[in-house]
Amino acid sequence: MEKKPLIVLTGPTAAGKTGLSIELAKRINGAIISADSMQVYRHMDIGSAKITREEMDGIPHYLIDVLEPYEEFSVHLFKQMAEKALEEIYANGMIPIIVGGTGFYIQALLYDIQFTDTDIDTGYRKMMEKSANDHGPEWLHDRLKEVDPEAAEQIHANNVKRVIRALEYFHQTGQKISEHNTEERQRTSPYLHLYFVLNRNRAELYRRIDLRVDMMLENGLLDEVKRLKEMGYTRDMVAMKGLGYKEILDYLGGEITLDEAVYRIKRDTRHFAKRQLTWFRRERDVTWVELDGRSFDEVLDKMLFLLRNQGIIA
Secondary structure, eight states: OOOEEEEEEEOSTTSSHHHHHHHHHHHHTEEEEEOOTTTTBTTOOTTTTOOOHHHHTTOOEESSSOBOTTSOOOHHHHHHHHHHHHHHHHHTTOEEEEESSOHHHHHHHHTTOOOOOOOOOHHHHHHHHHHHHHHOHHHHHHHHHHHOHHHHHHSOTTOHHHHHHHHHHHHHHSSOHHHHHHHHHTSOOSEEEEEEEEEOOHHHHHHHHHHHHHHHHHTTHHHHHHHHHHTTOOTTSGGGGSTTHHHHHHHHTTSSOHHHHHHHHHHHHHHHHHHHHHHHHHSSSEEEEEOTTOOHHHHHHHHHHHHHHTTSOO
């Protein structure tokens, strides 16, 4: 069966994915599927740096504003929704572009990864959730380090749900989830694809991150988080643990000053960007696109040349 075309455009947060993806979509009759774990939520626009209607410039976008903040979003759900979006895009005679920084989501879709179907051990899960509440997420993360250091390196301590899932998988099967995922990664992609990773000089990337956080505050991040609180969304919801949201909640709760909250958002976003880059370096068949000192047109021309070369576009 002939493979269908698929383009991935990813990179660390604040690298410049949004603007470039729109221009690329315009040139190739593309539609965009968001691979972002926060932009999927309604009412969370500023803190997630969500693309606006104006910025979309008429390009169809999928998986943006489709869930309420109390709903949980997972890689399984992403894959399900993205595959449905792909069908629609192909039916419309367009080329799908996966845009976003969540490498795990991209990998799952690109290589059609089948997830573990081990039964949920409710008792064990509840015990782990209680441990996380009693001792804190770092304590739980340390348990994962003991049994599966590689998974612990890939999963942030604050992502309690994924930490528990990894521990649960080891508890049930005796196999490390990192080993299972490595096996799954050896799969070949069912798509004719190019996987672009945007990159910038580290100092420039960090400058852009700091600037973006300042702009979020200027654009009303405080009011957005206050509004979410008034709507009844609490810090124990996965969405509210997102970067920028949990720190502002701490400030609103009187736990830290606004300056401290801003400092933490910038610091943790830089750490997040670093982890994203580490992930992309481990991926197979990626095409790195250096953005420093190059115009949009130069970058786009290079990408279009490679896409034609691979037979992804005519």
